[in-house]
Amino acid sequence: MLSYWEKQSLLHYDCILLGSGIVGLSAAVSIKERYPDKRLLVLERGLLPTGASTRNAGFACIGSLTEILDDLESMSADDVRALVEMRCKGLRRLRARIGDARMQYRENGSYELLDAEESLALQHLHTTNELLAPILPGPAFTIETRMPSAFGFPEEKVKAIIRNNFEGELHTGMMMRSLIDLALEKGIEIKTGCEVKAFEENGGGVRVRVQHPYQQESVTFSAPQLVICTNAFTRQLLPELDVTPGRGQVLITSPVRELPFRGIYHFNKGYYYFREIDGRVLFGGGRNLDFSGEATTSFALNERIQHDLEEKLRTLILPHHSFTIEDRWTGIMGFGKTKRPIVQAFSDRIYIAVRMGGMGVAIGSEVGSMLAEILRD
Numbered sequence: 273m274l275s276y277w278e279k280q281s282l283l284h285y286d287c288i289l290l291g292s293g294i295v296g297l298s299a300a301v302s303i304k305e306r307y308p309d310k311r312l313l314v315l316e317r318g319l320l321p322t323g324a325s326t327r328n329a330g331f332a333c334i335g336s337l338t339e340i341l342d343d344l345e346s347m348s349a350d351d352v353r354a355l356v357e358m359r360c361k362g363l364r365r366l367r368a369r370i371g372d373a374r375m376q377y378r379e380n381g382s383y384e385l386l387d388a389e390e391s392l393a394l395q396h397l398h399t400t401n402e403l404l405a406p407i408l409p410g411p412a413f414t415i416e417t418r419m420p421s422a423f424g425f426p427e428e429k430v431k432a433i434i435r436n437n438f439e440g441e442l443h444t445g446m447m448m449r450s451l452i453d454l455a456l457e458k459g460i461e462i463k464t465g466c467e468v469k470a471f472e473e474n475g476g477g478v479r480v481r482v483q484h485p486y487q488q489e490s491v492t493f494s495a496p497q498l499v500i501c502t503n504a505f506t507r508q509l510l511p512e513l514d515v516t517p518g519r520g521q522v523l524i525t526s527p528v529r530e531l532p533f534r535g536i537y538h539f540n541k542g543y544y545y546f547r548e549i550d551g552r553v554l555f556g557g558g559r560n561l562d563f564s565g566e567a568t569t570s571f572a573l574n575e576r577i578q579h580d581l582e583e584k585l586r587t588l589i590l591p592h593h594s595f596t597i598e599d600r601w602t603g604i605m606g607f608g609k610t611k612r613p614i615v616q617a618f619s620d621r622i623y624i625a626v627r628m629g630g631m632g633v634a635i636g637s638e639v640g641s642m643l644a645e646i647l648r649d
C-alpha cells in the first residue's frame with residue numbers, strides 16, 4: 273500500500289530508462305546534457321548492472337583485421353566502414369566523458385595472432401587500411417616486427433602478429449563506477465532491484481510496472497517517455513524484436529610471474545581475446561564452439577568452452593608459465609541479423625537502444641548520444 277506522499281512525489285518522472293548498463297547510463301547522461309531540467313529515472317533489475325557492461329574484457333576495440341574481412345563477406349564496404357567509425361566515435365565520446373585516468377584507459381598495443389591459414393589475411397592488409405583511411409589518421413593495421421616468441425607465444429602456432437594502431441584497454445569496473453558517479457552527479461536517479469515486468473502506453477504517457485521486493489503489490493512509475501536499454505534481455509519485454517542473446521565465457525588467472533606481454537590480443541576473427549590486467553591474464557571467448565548453447569540469457573558457465581579456454585591458455589598464451597585460474601564468469605551480449613544496433617523510436621513515447629553486437633564498450637556512448645538526439649522534446 274503506497275502513501276499519498278509517495279504517489280504524489282516519488283513515482284512520476286519526465287523520462288524513465290530501463291537498464292543501467294553502459295547504454296542506459298550513457299543515454300541518461302546524454303539526455304540530461306540536452307535537457308537539464310528533465311527528471312530522469314533509471315530502473316535496473318539487478319542489485320548491480322547485470323548484463324554485459326560489468327562483465328566484459330575491457331577492450332576498447334575498433335575491429336581486428338580478420339573480423340573486418342569476415343564482416344566484408346556479408347556487409348558492404350560502406351557499412352563496414354560506418355561500423356568502425358561508430359566504434360571510434362563511441363570511444364572518443366567515452367574518453368572525453370570519463371577521462372582516461374578514471375578508467376585506466378591505456379594504449380599498450382592491440383594485437384591479432386594469426387595461424388598459418390589465417391596468415392592469408394595479410395594479403396588484404398593494405399586494402400583494408402585503404403578502406404579505413406577516410407576515418408582514421410593513419411594505417412589501422414601494421415605487421416608486428418617482433419617475433420611471436422618475444423611475447424612468449426609458440427612459433428609453430430602463431431605465424432604472424434598484426435598490430436592495430438587505434439585500440440586500447442580500460443578497467444571495466446572503473447569505467448562503470450565512473451559512469452554511475454557521473455549520472456548521480458547530474459541528478460539522475462538510479463533504482464536497482466527493480467525488474468520491469470510490463471509497461472503500457474496510454475494517451476498521457478507510459479506506465480512501468482515493477483514488483484515490490486517484499487510486498488505483494490507492484491509499484492507503477494510513470495513518465496511521458498520510456499527508453500529501453502535492456503540489450504540481450506529485450507525480448508522479455510518486446511518479443512518481436514530481432515535481438516538474440518549470446519553468452520560470453522571469461523576466466524582470469526592469479527598473477528603470473530614474469531608475464532612476457534602487455535596490452536590486448538585477439539585471435540580467430542575476434543572470437544577469442546585476452547589481455548594483461550594487474551599482472552594476470554584475463555581470457556575470454558569461444559562462443560563459436562557452441563553458438564546454439566550460448567544463445568541464452570542464463571549466466572551459467574559452459575564447461576566445454578571453459579575447458580577450451582584453459583587448454584588454449586596452457587598451449588598458446590602461457591606455454592612457458594605456471595598459473596592458476598582464480599575466477600570465472602559470464603556476461604550476456606545482444607546480437608541480431610545485422611551488426612548495426614537498434615536505435616529508434618518504437619512508438620510516439622517509447623524508444624529503444626539495444627543490440628550492441630558484442631561491441632557496446634566501443635559504441636555504447638555513441639548509441640546513448642544518438643538516442644538523446646532522436647528523443648522528442
Ligand SMILES: Cc1cc2nc3c(=O)[nH]c(=O)nc-3n(C[C@H](O)[C@H](O)[C@H](O)COP(=O)(O)OP(=O)(O)OC[C@H]3O[C@@H](n4cnc5c(N)ncnc54)[C@H](O)[C@@H]3O)c2cc1C
Binds near residue numbers: 324630
Ligand atoms: C565477455 C564479454 C566480452 C566483451 N568484450 C567487449 C569488448 O572487448 N569490446 C566491446 O566493445 N564490447 C565488449 N563486450 C560487449 C559489451 O560489454 C556490451 O555490448 C555492452 O556492455 C552492452 O551494454 P548495454 O548497456 O546495452 O547492455 P547491458 O550491459 O547488458 O545492460 C542491460 C541492463 O538491463 C538490465 N535489465 C534487463 N532487463 C531488465 C528489466 N526488465 N528491467 C530492468 N532492468 C533490466 C540488465 O540487468 C542489465 O544491467 C563484451 C561482452 C561480454 C559479455
